[in-house]
Amino acid sequence: MMQEPSPKYRPFSPVGLFDRQWPNRVVGKPPIWMSTDLRDGNQALFEPMNADRKMRMFKMLCQIAFKEIEVGFPSASETDFNFVRTLIDAKHIPADVTIEVLTQAREHLIHRTMESIKGARRAIVHIYNATSKPFRDIVFGMSKTEVVAMAVDAVKLAKELAAELPETEIVLEYSPETFTATELDFSLEVCNAVTSAWGATPQRKVIINLPSTVEVATPNIYADQIEWMHRHLDRRDSIILSLHPHNDRGTAVAAAEVGLMAGADRLEGCIFGNGERTGNVDIVTVALNMYTQGIHPGLDFSDINAVARTVEYCTQLPIHPRHPYVGDLVFTAFSGSHQDAIKKGFAAQKAGEPWNVPYLPIDPTDVGRSYDSVIRVNSQSGKGGVAYLLETEYGIVMPRRLQVEFSGVVQKYADVQGGEVTAADLWRLFSATYLETQEPVHYREHHLFENAKVQAIRLAVDIDGIPHVLKGEGNGPIDAAVHALRGAGIDVQVRSYEERSMAASIDGGDAKACAFMEIVIRGREFYGVGIDDNIVTASLKAIVSGLNRDTSAYTERVAMQLSA
Secondary structure (H helix, E strand, C coil), X not given: CCCCCCCCXXXXXXXXXXXXXXXXXXXXXXXXXXXXHHHHHHHCCCCCCCHHHHHHHHHHHHHHCCCEEEEECXXXXXXXXXXXXXXXXXXXCCCCCEEEEEEECCHXXXXXXXXXXXXXXXXXXEEEEECCHHHHHHHHCCCHHHHHHHHHHHHHHHHHHHHCCCCCEEEEEEEEECHHHCCHHHHHHHHHHHHHHHCCECCECEEEEEEECCCCCCHHHHHHHHHHHHHHCCCHHHEEEEEEEECCCCCHHHHHHHHHHCCCCEEEEECCCCCCCCCECEHHHHHHHHHCCCCCCCXXXXXXXXXXXXXXXXXXXCCCCCCCCCCCCCCCECCHHHHHXXXXXXXXXXXXXXXXXXXXXXXXXXXXXXXXXXXCECCCCCHHHHHHHHHHHHCCCCCHHHHHHHHHHHHHHHHHHCCCECHHHHHHHHHHHHHCCCCCEEEEEEEEEEECCEEEEEEEEEECCEEEEEEEEECCHHHHHHHHHHHCCCCEEEEEEEEEECCCCCCCCCCCEEEEEEEEECCEEEEEEEEECCHHHHHHHHHHHXXXXXXXXXXXXXXXXXXX
């Protein structure tokens, strides 16, 4: 049993920003996006990416339209240093993309970092040092003055070395690591000292990155911290204010969204939230959340499946099937009520009108997903999902009451079979239930002719294996067939009749007619279905199909047989 937390954990103190403005703001444009997949994401892997995987990831990030990409920690490993050099020397960096490299605020590491970017058109040099009291007291054994000096000395050195690389435009990024656990006035002091040491101007801006290196409080407190810094920083017009939320509390996306509302200009994170511990902020989720609010994020996720497969290959990590927007099941409804609402929403949605489909905040086709994956069937599903799959996969547009009836057949099958029921399973079950019925009545052929201005029929069927030719007259082929069957002692009534044209036959041939017949026999209602090139033949087959379903054990027997 977990112990009481009171003496061990303390709530994080609020900022006390009583005139906060961020709750009333609306983000109207996307931030500057910076991918940390090749650095923060890579260092969090069981098996870091090799050169081939890193190159594949880099090229994919460029294709998505990231303009800033952190490509490594070149002073920390030879692998990262060589990768940065390969990108530059082999000219893999597009003209509109800026690479970023990370280094601690230590002299020898900064020298090695600056060496790695020689010859680049433009590069961001990201310097960081921890600033919070636990790091000052426990890790470094430094005073506040010494921590400020560490940051300023590192920035001055980077500025000197940048002057020796006139062919490369160097942009400084500085992070007070552990910002969220640092006293705000001290974070401000360090950042102001850094921007002054660099000589930031509106033409030569500094990136000040305020990371939630460890999430220590709720997103609203992070937003207060960001707004406070946004309002108090010196040279604010010379600063690009950046966020780097981690996900220790599981609220990195929310923290990023409110942080942007609080005045930030830029966001660092990983494509699907990979990163140390519980990960960096998930860029895909933040970007597509914006997209659903009518703001194009400036990143291209129109083929989200291709992005997902590339990331899975490069990181060797699976993407959760319920991951927002990209998981294999995220556009999938198993619940019967959900399926019914989604199906109705699809039917009502008009091209060019605002998206308004229940349970789906985004049109799956906008991210390259098809409607085929939206509705799937298991034992929790209902008529909506069943009807949708049969319609989209096989062209069977079932009447409402048939949907209700057939869903009961599917339910019995799913309870016995277990797991998901595919569209192919549904078609097999539908065929066995309605189209392949042979007993006790088997349709062979029919002939129609006029008789005294009424429709007459000669219907050849087998009843309990014995051939019969039945004759009847009526006001049409169906009425004539009903009278023919009654003449043979089969008291059948037609309750409702619908016919539909299937877009194409199941075998890929010409379009076929599909007839749905709701009949009453011995006081009980049954649906029959017939498919044929000829609509009359399809209708007669539908009547026979309904007759053959006149047994209380029929649906259970079919379900059991198909489950075997």
